[in-house]
Every structure is written in structure tokens, then in C-alpha cells.
Amino acid sequence: MAGPNGLRDVAIVGVGATDYYKRGESWPRTTTEMACEAILAACADAGLSVKDIDGFAYYSGAGAGYGEKMDTADFMETLGIDEVTFTASLTSGGGGAAGSIGLARAAIVSGDATVVVTVMALQQAKHRLGTVFAQAKPDPINSFLQPSGLAGPGHLMSVLARRHMHLYGTTRDAFCEIALAERENAQNRPKARFRGVPLTREDYFNARMIAEPLCLYDFCQETDGAVAVLTTSIERARDLRQKPVPVVAVAHGGRREWGRAFAWMGMPDEYFASAGNRPIARRLYQQAGLGPADIDVALLYDHFSPMVLMQLEDYGFCERGEGNDFVLAGNIRYSPDPKPGQVPVNTHGGQLSEAYIIGMTHIMEGVEQMRGTAINQVNGAEHALVTGGPASLPVSGLILGRDER
Amino acid sequence: MTALATALPGEKVHITTSPTTEPFWAAAKERRLVAPRCGRCGHFRLPPTPYCPDCQSREVDWVTLSGRGEVYSFAVVHGFPGLPDLTLVPVVVDLPDAPGARLVSNVVDIDPAEVTIGMALTVDFHPIADGWLLPVFRRAR
Numbered sequence: 001m002a003g004p005n006g007l008r009d010v011a012i013v014g015v016g017a018t019d020y021y022k023r024g025e026s027w028p029r030t031t032t033e034m035a036c037e038a039i040l041a042a043c044a045d046a047g048l049s050v051k052d053i054d055g056f057a058y059y060s061g062a063g064a065g066y067g068e069k070m071d072t073a074d075f076m077e078t079l080g081i082d083e084v085t086f087t088a089s090l091t092s093g094g095g096g097a098a099g100s101i102g103l104a105r106a107a108i109v110s111g112d113a114t115v116v117v118t119v120m121a122l123q124q125a126k127h128r129l130g131t132v133f134a135q136a137k138p139d140p141i142n143s144f145l146q147p148s149g150l151a152g153p154g155h156l157m158s159v160l161a162r163r164h165m166h167l168y169g170t171t172r173d174a175f176c177e178i179a180l181a182e183r184e185n186a187q188n189r190p191k192a193r194f195r196g197v198p199l200t201r202e203d204y205f206n207a208r209m210i211a212e213p214l215c216l217y218d219f220c221q222e223t224d225g226a227v228a229v230l231t232t233s234i235e236r237a238r239d240l241r242q243k244p245v246p247v248v249a250v251a252h253g254g255r256r257e258w259g260r261a262f263a264w265m266g267m268p269d270e271y272f273a274s275a276g277n278r279p280i281a282r283r284l285y286q287q288a289g290l291g292p293a294d295i296d297v298a299l300l301y302d303h304f305s306p307m308v309l310m311q312l313e314d315y316g317f318c319e320r321g322e323g324n325d326f327v328l329a330g331n332i333r334y335s336p337d338p339k340p341g342q343v344p345v346n347t348h349g350g351q352l353s354e355a356y357i358i359g360m361t362h363i364m365e366g367v368e369q370m371r372g373t374a375i376n377q378v379n380g381a382e383h384a385l386v387t388g389g390p391a392s393l394p395v396s397g398l399i400l401g402r403d404e405r
Numbered sequence: 406m407t408a409l410a411t412a413l414p415g416e417k418v419h420i421t422t423s424p425t426t427e428p429f430w431a432a433a434k435e436r437r438l439v440a441p442r443c444g445r446c447g448h449f450r451l452p453p454t455p456y457c458p459d460c461q462s463r464e465v466d467w468v469t470l471s472g473r474g475e476v477y478s479f480a481v482v483h484g485f486p487g488l489p490d491l492t493l494v495p496v497v498v499d500l501p502d503a504p505g506a507r508l509v510s511n512v513v514d515i516d517p518a519e520v521t522i523g524m525a526l527t528v529d530f531h532p533i534a535d536g537w538l539l540p541v542f543r544r545a546r
């Protein structure tokens with residue numbers, strides 16, 4: 001049960017990542033080897049031995065990207081982990097990214113495990129995610145979707161973006177502003193693919209249209225790499241190397257009206273032009289005893305720029321339909337000292353401009369913001385919101401905080 | 406002159422069926438657009454699923470629809486893997502005589518710049534692999 005200040009019974013104590021590579025360029029590395037590097041780096045960050053790990057909490061069905069699988073037994077054999085007492089995954093895809101920390105928490109508060117790792121690794125040498133459906137085998141349900149030529153997730157979400165534009169007058173200028181703000185944040189990020197490669201409004205509006213209303217810069221990158229995060233009890237966290245970053249709230253799930261989302265397209269209007277995250281927002285704020293005004297930095301899953309705008313609405317940073325004006329007023333730009341009503345978004349450059357590890361870089365940035373060590377630090381930030389990808393349920397969210405002791 | 410929107414080349418489009426979805430495709434082969442309506446409460450649903458989500462009944466009436474549709478939302482897609490010059494207008498179609506059910510399809514033979522949300526459509530059938538016919542839509546005249 002959440003207390004008046006949220007859950008705060010577990011904390012993230014270690015984060016680790018490989019370098020980030022453009023799609024396919026991590027070869028001859030393997031996903032297992034990259035995942036293990038990230039796990040070992042997270043252990044070193046936390047001051048734990050890899051042998052302390054006794055739990056695995058995945059999302060995306062333990063998929064490594066959407067082509068390969070990760071496997072706990074492989075990791076045990078490779079890294080010499082002696083015994084696991086919990087190994088499980090959230091279902092579906094990147095929607096569960098932030099929620100996987102809740103799965104880790106479930107293992108810890110139930111007493112099933114003590115140190116739980118969440119890891120994602122992907123390599124797109126064989127399977128390109130951007131047009132994943134073009135190569136997918138037909139099945140009886142996707143036979144109602146694939147023949148239309150909506151070849152990838154961005155193509156599907158372009159249809160949601162169009163409806164939002166129709167209902168609320170949302171403009172491409174707002175999508176552009178999201179892309180520009182995130183690119184600006186990536187400029188000083190050592191591992192960002194677009195470090196030192198600024199983006200201009202002219203670049204954006206001259207870019208190739210992939211699935212109108214979306215252009216190249218509305219699509220996230222296709223990255224190879226791995227990120228791992230370690231979660232343990234708050235008591236143990238206080239004895240480790242880093243300042244504990246407590247989990248203040250975490251939730252996954254969603255409503256039938258969103259359901260399979262853009263793989264279905266049957267959502268009623270108020271869900272169709274949304275990110276499906278409103279039920280998650282409600283639960284998070286309830287658990288935390290907080291509201292949108294208490295969020296100091298928002299790490300919003302940005303596979304496609306319009307979904308950032310719709311999450312700003314779902315999480316109550318502005319009203320439904322006001323995302324366009326909210327974004328264009330400069331409210332999501334990074335500032336070390338944001339004014340009331342502003343919320344810096346994806347201070348790490350996000351998946352649009354740093355790297356796309358299916359949501360994991362957002363968790364890592366949330367941890368660094370709460371430690372006070374982020375490269376684009378929001379001064380005095382006390383709460384970071386991290387979300388999973390708007391996609392087939394579950395969707396998910398996480399609020400990280402600072403340890404009050 | 407903008408390229409007119411087409412559907413994917415028929416020989417590249419493969420579908421599979423299950424006992425639940427097969428009546429939809431069998432009717433399309435006869436150039437009929439159908440949708441499953443709950444035999445108990447009358448709720449329409451697409452894609453076809455084995456239970457009515459409103460009343461959990463398995464009874465289904467396969468209703469032949471007028472073939473009229475309306476653009477709910479759409480994209481204009483430039484290129485497809487292996488077919489860089491293709492222009493597609495994938496569309497989410499509201500079906501006025503199957504309220505609550507939507508189809509994801511294509512608007513064909515139209516300048517993409519002329520497609521708007523709310524535009525009236527009418528169904529046509531486009532040959533695809535293995536002898537099936539795929540419902541696609543044209544602007545209603």
C-alpha cells in the first residue's frame with residue numbers, strides 16, 4: 001500500500017548501458033553479450049556483485065527487440081548467477097517498459113527476490129523494426145491490418161496523429177517543436193547518435209514524408225544496444241554505492257477502449273486521439289499523492305513525436321486537445337530552472353535523438369535526474385515521470401523520487 | 406500531377422483465416438462486405454472475434470452491408486519495402502450500417518490530397534494472393 005508520499009518500498013540502485021549503434025552496426029556483437037555488458041555495468045554502478053542478482057523482471061515478453069528473445073538461463077550460465085528466485089515478464093511490447101520496474105517491485109515486496117534486474121537488448125541486423133509488419137507472416141488477425149500497407153508502428157500512429165489534428169487543430173509545428181527540443185537536448189550527450197548534429201525547422205519541413213502527417217524526424221531512431229536497471233528494497237538500497245532512487249509510484253495496464261490500439265483501430269474517439277495512458281496517470285498520481293504540477297521532469301516514451309504530445313495530455317500537463325499550444329509555448333524545452341507550468345521533456349534526447357532501447361534510456365535518465373547527476377540536470381528535481389510506449393496494452397508509467405532520509 | 410493512390414500489388418498481399426474470420430473473407434470472394442453482429446445483443450465487431458465483448462455470446466449473424474463507408478482517419482504512405490515509388494492511402498473506415506465496427510483498408514484511385522476525414526466511400530474488391538479478394542474503398546460518387 002502506498003503511504004502519503006507514495007510507495008517508496010523499493011529503489012533503483014544501479015543503471016548500465018552499452019554504447020549505442022545505428023541499426024545493424026553492433027554486429028559482430030550479440031544481443032546476449034550486449035545485455036550482459038549492461039547488467040555488469042549496472043552492478044558496478046550499484047556496488048553489487050552480479051551474483052547478488054536473484055530476480056529478472058522483463059517486459060515485451062522478454063523479447064530482445066521484436067525479433068529475438070532474452071533468456072534468464074542464458075544469463076545465469078553466461079554471468080555465473082547462482083540461483084534465481086523470480087523470473088517473469090510483462091506481456092506485449094514496449095508499453096511495459098516503465099512498468100517492468102513494478103514487476104521488479106512485486107518480486108521484492110512479496111519476498112520472492114532481493115535484487116532484480118530489468119534488461120533490454122536489441123540488434124536489428126535481421127529484423128528492422130521501422131517496417132516490421134511488411135515482413136511479418138500473415139495471421140488471421142493481422143490480415144485485417146497488413147494489406148493496407150501500414151508497414152510499421154509509425155505508419156499506424158500517423159493515423160492517430162491525423163485524427164488528433166482533425167479534432168483539435170493540432171499542427172505539424174508542434175511535432176516539429178518536439179523533435180527540435182529533443183535534438184537540442186541530445187547535443188551534449190556523449191553517446192547520442194545525433195550529438196553535435198543540430199536540427200532546424202527547415203530540416204524538419206524539408207524532410208521526407210514517410211506516412212503523412214509524419215516525416216522522417218517524427219520517427220525515432222533504429223538503434224542497437226542494451227540497458228539494464230537494478231532494483232532492490234529501500235533498506236538495502238541505503239547501504240549501496242549510489243543515492244537510492246525510490247519508486248514513488250508504478251503502474252501498468254490500461255482500458256479495453258485502448259486495447260490493441262493502433263493494431264485494432266476500433267478505439268472510441270476520446271481514446272483514438274490519445275496515448276492510452278490516462279488510466280495509468282490516474283493510478284500513478286493516486287499512489288504518489290501527487291499531480292502533474294509536482295512532476296519536475298518527464299521522460300515520455302517517444303517512438304513517434306505525436307505520441308509525446310498526446311502523453312502530455314494523458315498525464316494532465318495540459319488539457320485534452322491543448323497539447324499543440326502547450327508544446328508551441330516552449331513548455332517542454334529543457335531549462336535547469338523551469339518556471340511553473342513548464343516541464344522539461346526527454347532531457348536525454350529521447351529515442352528521437354539519443355538512442356532507442358525500447359524505453360530503457362528513459363528509466364536511466366529518470367534515475368540520473370533523481371541522483372542529481374544528469375547531464376541536463378533539472379535543478380532540485382524531486383519527481384521524475386517515466387512512461388512506457390503507447391501501444392497494445394499494457395501501457396505503463398513510473399514516478400521516481402529522492403530518498404527523504 | 407500527383408500519383409494516384411493504389412493498393413499494394415495483389416500478388417504481394419497474403420492473408421490467412423481462422424474459423425472465426427473465414428466468413429468475412431468467403432463473403433469478400435463473392436464481392437460482399439459483411440460484418441459479424443452479435444446474435445444476442447446486436448453489437449457489431451471487427452476484426453471478427455469468437456465472443457461478443459458486450460454480452461459474451463458466441464452467436465453471430467454475418468450481416469451483408471451496403472458497402473458504404475466514411476473516412477475516420479487516414480495516412481498517406483510514400484513507399485513500401487521493395488516498392489519505393491508506391492503511394493498508398495491506408496484508411497480507417499467507419500461503417501454506417503455496422504456502427505462500432507471499423508475496417509482498416511485503402512482508398513484507391515484518388516489523388517491523396519483530395520482525401521478528407523468524413524469523406525464518403527464505397528467498397529470495391531481487389532484481387533490478392535491465393536484467389537482471395539480484398540475489400541478496398543473508392544470515393545463515393
Ligand SMILES: [Zn+2]
Nearest residue numbers: 443446457460
Ligand atoms: Zn452481444
